[in-house]
Amino acid sequence: MAVIGEKLVKQLRTTGVKSTVAQRLDDAFTRWNTGLTWNDVRGVLRGDPPAKPNPRVKPHTESFWYHIRPTFYHEAVTTLYPTFRLGLLSAVFFTWEIITGLFLMIFYTPSPTAAYVNMIDIMTNVPFGKFMRDLHRIGAEGMVIVVTLHMCRTFITASYKKPRQFTWFTGVILLIITLFLSFSGYLLPWDQLAFWAVTIGTSMADAAPLVGREVNLLLRGAPDIGAGGLLRFYLFHVLLFPLIGVVFVAVHYYKVVRFGISLPPDMDAVGEDTARKVPPEKRVNFLPDIATNEIMYAAVTFAVLAILSATVFAAPLENHANPKQTPLHTVAPWYFYWLQGLLKIPHVIPFLPGADSFFANGLGLTPKVFWGVIVGPLLIAVLFIVPYIDPNPSRRYGDRKIALGIGALFAALILYLSLAGRPLGVPITGFGYVGGDPAVEVGQHFIPDEGEGVIKEMSFDALVPGTYDVIGTPSSGSAELDKMIEEINSEISSRKANADPLGKIMPADAKGTVAIEDIQVDLRKFTLFIDYTDAKGAPQKFEKYIYLHKESGYSH
């Protein structure tokens, strides 16, 4: 009959207390370290070369976490080039988002009546709250950048070629998941910025032929975004997309272990892949070299993110979402500018307006549906098939002039469309510019409906109550206000002198007036008037105002 502790008693009897404790501790230590003994670990920390056979590969068979990492890399891929550590950094950002996201989740309720109040609460009542929010936001935007760069690098080094086609394929899924994660999180603060960006985004789904209405209903839970839509986006953001992300990161990682990281293109013979056939002297073991390298990268990334969040970066929070009021010039998040740019292409076949009616009558295709709903997703879908349509077996830069050229063109196209997606449009060609009445644009320039604006950021004391003509040399009694009035004046003058890309020009008799009133203690109203005569000869008065509280602190 086995008595509990029988073995222990026996060991105590035969070897004594001291040696038993030492032995037991060593066992526990070894188990915790998945096969590495205390001496092995000491060797690692001292930087000793491994013994033979190498005990440091044991964890790779003993433990799940090590099992999904390779035992060794080829020396040539452990420097910055060729990976630039961008795949690792993608994973670091993903982890970072999960950690900070969990923190935010504690204080967040996905309901239109609570979400915005929660946001304010997180910033004003929760120690660390604003910090975490900034970290989560900067991490989200950073992740989009890092993942995109990682894709660019695997394209440039042709790492998508045989046998890594499927690695690339899962990568594209991860890119889409990254974009969707960012986008679904965008709605959660429930401010004007979020609400309208997401309304624009999902209205694209609405325009899709045949299933558009149903897809839109599924996403929003109702014809318009409301309580149902917020809850759905929340569940996408914290459950569905992360889950898909985790699954595909696992597959992606598995593929990387399976095939090894591809060597720099000119090291292999054309058509050959020796990433897993590494001669012993070229091996760099995961433990301790790769592991410490990765931990270093992670630590530096975290530190940089923390410093940025604590200093310059601040996640925006505009006014409470208001479905009844569309702010002028609403834009999608920057990583979807390219899609917004596509939506601005005026005709199905550019420069051929005549064909529009043919497409509209015959196929029900409007330019928006064609470019936004069909071409937009196609641009992403094309990425999936890159490894399968590239017929060139060579990974060398010199042999891939065509592929690299097409890649560069694609990048340039996305960049051009992104520029066009902004309200200002592309600098020289003017494509994508949206702008209404010049007076309205001046108003928007100085007092935007939402977001940062120069008037908002003026110091409260500079807002001296009074009425001032907008002229070149104002004398309001405050240097800062004088400067602002001067700026308004030069903006009005330049719009009188130059027509905007749509040919609209400010009437020559336009005259601005600035009025600042005291409304309450520490509350002032800044109004900009522009009087002008319109093309029909009728007098017009444009007026835009903003209330500013002394404490509201937009400037910092």
Added chain:
Amino acid sequence: MLKKIVTFRPSFTLRILTGLVAFLFMLSVCTLTYVADITTTLSERDLQFRGRLIEQGARYYKDQCARCHGPEGKGIDGIAPGISNENFLGQVEFREVDGQRVIQQIKPSKRLAELGYKGTLRDYIRSVIASGLPIKSSADWADPHPPFLDSYGGPLRDDQVDNITSFVINWAQAPKPDGESILPPPPGSGGAPKPTAVPLTADQEAGKQVYLKAGCNACHAIKGVGSQGAVGPNLSKIYTLSAETIASADYKSKVKDQPASTTPEDFIKQSIHYPNAYIAPQCPTGACPAGVMPQNFKDTIPAADFDKLVAYLSMLK
């Protein structure tokens, strides 16, 4: 150079050191943020958002409330009481307590005490705005308070009602003198119409009906007569007002063929038939707009009715 950078291989020690330094850096940034948060930045940010919400409130107040309560909350005779005065708000002050700025009540609201309301002033204001009042508390007002919260059939969301409340309460730092505001009659005076000082004659009573039928009350208010808004001047004392207008130095008619009036009755007639002959300077929400009052009453109101209307308006002294 570039090649050196991209093929640089940090030594084991360098890796451990860099990682450690970065980690400690992050820890200290976190600690500093935490300390800053609990000592100052949280409360600073609290004041910031208080300010921003008041800004929003000011906007909604202008859009929704100013037409009845006036742009400065002083109230409009016959339409709504003042809500920016000391009688209603009492007074508050910012004080330093333990190094933090907090708001303290230095004078209580007399109105709240009078009403015997059990909640706070904030609760009272919020509930009046949110649900409106089912009946008016005094015949002084044209209509009972409209509801504003969407769940009571109003146009505003919860947060908007909150912001307006913050804005109204913010007057309490420097409340308007009671003397400049319309004060509500004491509670309990009820919703029954007050007996008018001078009973209306049959003609005048008929004139009042013309006034209502022609839709004048869409824009004008007369004390004790229902009104839907305050676009045009308050007509509660239009006769006296007209007399003052024609006596003033800068009074002249701006419409050709319409000489300046010499009697208050003429002025009233002219004001209805030719609204642009003279633009009244002061409307409830600011300077009077020209061309807003319909120009076609001389065609739509029959002469007999018109005389009764003028008879009615002429007794409002």
